[in-house]
Amino acid sequence: MVTPSRLTDLSWVALGGAFGSLARYLVSLWIGAPDATGGFPVATLAVNLLGAGVLGALAEVASRRGGARWRRARLIFGTGVLGGFTTYSLLADDLATALLDGHTAIVLSYAAATLCGGVIMTWLGIVMGRRIAAGPSPSANAGPQTATGSYSGDER
Template sequence: MSVPHPNSVGEPGAATPEAEPRPSPWHGQGPVVAVVALGGGVGATARYAASLLWPAPTGGFPWAVFWVNLAGCAVIGVFMVVITDVWAAHRLVRPFFGTGVLGGFTTFSTYAVDIRRLIDADHPRTALAYLFATLLGALAAVWLAVAATRRALAWRQR
């Protein structure tokens, strides 16, 4: 058997542990989750408006989703250059705009569903064209936007 230490918690004359202060939810992930949700709502609303303005005919190429995805990819390319090379943004700007707004605006899940719908409607060539055009177009949009933004910024600094 061991002898209890005289300074153990709960013993008379023992030091009481200091209560650790609770971190404020506004300094942790709470604000990040809130701004991502808010930005996602804004982006998804803009995408939905584009789909209402430019509906895809049954079996036709989904142009609205195609252009929304390419535009969103181009904007993310510009945005990432600006917030990494030019501007020291507030910690919530990137989650709000990059993850929230642009994540809600672009819709690669609808892209996948559209491909499946085209295949189910017996339009495999349109589905393949959409599959590859979106994939290559999105990658090209990001790359071109990053390159153009960096070139514009370099030219501006001369």
């Protein structure tokens, strides 16, 4: 049964997916198709690696901060935008096409770069997400304190 809140969630995911797909298309126009990059699918690799890093950061922040706001952010940006931006189907198609065309070196390097690069980018995203979720320490933003422990405002 589709409830109004589920319908709202579906709408946010669809809207995010539209933006992500458009962004992926624009990146592929900017970088060029594999034919324009010596047979190597640079655009697909770039969006998948960038998406892995951003998703790692988003998932980490959302899991640490929790709440409805972060659940919705994960739906919109994680499932929607990044789901539309990254592409497993084009990765598989690029690999199959290169393999059928006899470009074994491209297949091996592209698969390795995607897998290893994706793990590294996700790890970096998680590390960044932990720092973002932790935020600055309370003492870092407290400013100078008076003898009573409150900020007087004159010291800055």
